[in-house]
Amino acid sequence: MSVTLLYIEDDHEIGSVVSADLSERGYSVRWLRSGEGATEEAAPCQLAILDVMLPGLDGFTVGQRLKRAYPKIPILMLSARTSIDDKLQGLEFADDYLTKPFHPDELAARIEVLLRRNGASVQDSLTLKHLVVYEGDNRVINAQTQEEVMLTGKQFQIFSYLLRHLGQIMTKEQIYEAVWGEAYLEGDKTLMVHIRYLREKLELDPGNPEIIETVRGIGYRVRA
């Protein structure tokens, strides 16, 4: 089943080339020329891409309506305005934000991140080095031994948080606050200890980790 995207863009030239590109990447695209009827069209969609400047209802209004109607559908805003201008308007409802002129690869990458974060990825499983991860089933299989890697609740939460932000570096604060739900206190070793145990289970050589990479001075990353 392919992922359906709602794409609202009034400019015909941009709209046609972007929707063609996205279709080529395997998404089914519903392209609207204005915000009218967006709420109805969004029903079967997994993600909405909105232009900020739209005729009639502007992108902010449409986005806020969509978010109210479908809080689970991530919204990616495309803006042709300056970031300072947009900052004044407030993009709190949007899950991500991309300034024109964007590179089509960048747009595709953002879409993929948002979908993964929302558990609506194109792929069912994810292969990382020797591991195959079935995110939907909360299962991690070691492809070499065909054995399931058993993770504790917190370990799996940390791992899946990093997977949802695949390729992105997450800071210690971000991981801790997402998993534990409380403010990270500097000097707290809890996360480090959990990562160490997690590596012992996931990595072939925990002393030389390949799955969960330490980015010195910043945090951790799982590379795609």
Added chain:
Amino acid sequence: MRGLGRIRKQRSSSLLSGYLLIIVSALLFIPVVLPLSFVLYNMVNEVTKGAPPVDTSLYSSVAALETMWHKEALQLEDASSEGINERLHELSRKYTEATMFWVDGQGMTQLILTPDEGNPDHGSEVPEQWTAAEAIFFMKESTKRDPLAIVAFMGDRVDAGKGFMVMQIPNKLLNKGAYGGVGAWALYYFVLFVLFGGFALVSLLFFRKIRKRLLQLQTAMTITGPDRMPKSIMTGKLDEIGRLEEAFNTMVAKLDESRKREIEEEELRKRLVSNLSHDLRTPLTVIRSHIHVMTKESLTPQGQQSLELMDKRIADLSVLIENLLSYNLLNSGRITLKKERKDVLRLLRESAAAWYPVWEKENFEIDIDLEADPLFWMVDEVWFRRILDNLFQNIVRHASSGLYVGISTESRNGQRVILITDHGRGIQSPSDYKGAGLGLSIVDLLMKHMELEWDMESTGDGTSIVIFNPRDEI
């Protein structure tokens, strides 16, 4: 007609005329009010003494009474007994309060006239027949006694041998007279004091009222409403201050008007920037998308390279547009910032995390050393990220030859500072890419708005940027 009335009203209610009124009334005290006080004194006196009303002023001066008595005695030198009696009766009618009697040459008391017939005190001490001893005793005591006795020999000389006449005045009258003198002075001082006090009070109130109104005006000028503009005030009387208040209101109205115009212009500028941004970015998006479409065609390596270069230039152009328009908006100074207490090291880490892949791709050596303790500054999170984005972007675009980015904190002069370094050819060197100036101008503007300070040390071997908070961490 109305205008004239208005002018008259203004004149009559001017502070100058008000103050002149006070001064003139103060000057009128002495010639008008002081005599008035004496009249008042007499009236009060009569009322307090009760009926019958006595003109005590007749007895106020003993010396005058003595002169009068001696004059009378002189005139009566050759008068008969009846003549003397008659004259004394006359005098008695004038000096109703005095006891009068006279003694003839043989020492016989002839006539005793007492003010009150029913009062036995008067005249009872006067003997019928005066002996020499009695006369001497009477004379000796007369000045000290009550009633005071004024004695005059007929013809005003002892050797006339016609006897003497005596006028006795009760001390209470004399005292009253004396008291009356002192009372007049006391009253005089009292009235003077009251009037000058009153004058001072009126002046004080007058100036206090002026002061109060001036202070109100001052408060109105300094206290500003939610739109940072002073509000117009209620005008009181149409005197000098009233006109000042009116002028103030006119000024406020004008300020308000110009402020509205300014806001309108600001709106126009924003709309213009917004439209400009849209109109520039939309075709660029189309071009970039089509370049991407073309890369999928079979092209010569040279063709692919050209497309890559075009794509890069479009990205550069996008940054330039962003900076240009941001600068325009920021420079208008009407952008509000939301300062919060934030751990800037955390923001630095998050921003570095976003830029990490870019640096990796360019094969940069990345040296991030942010010590553990959080560093709290009052910053606007979005703007602080923008500062870092601009600085990091500069490193990628202008210092890529150094292949190094360093982010650390350091202690300088007891303050923790943020240090961002590269090993590029320095900011002054001719770079492959222009436009660093605008990005840094925006950094400078944003820093100023957040009251942060920054410094840039650039040599041919690299640039280091120091960001610090002059107000120390909080």
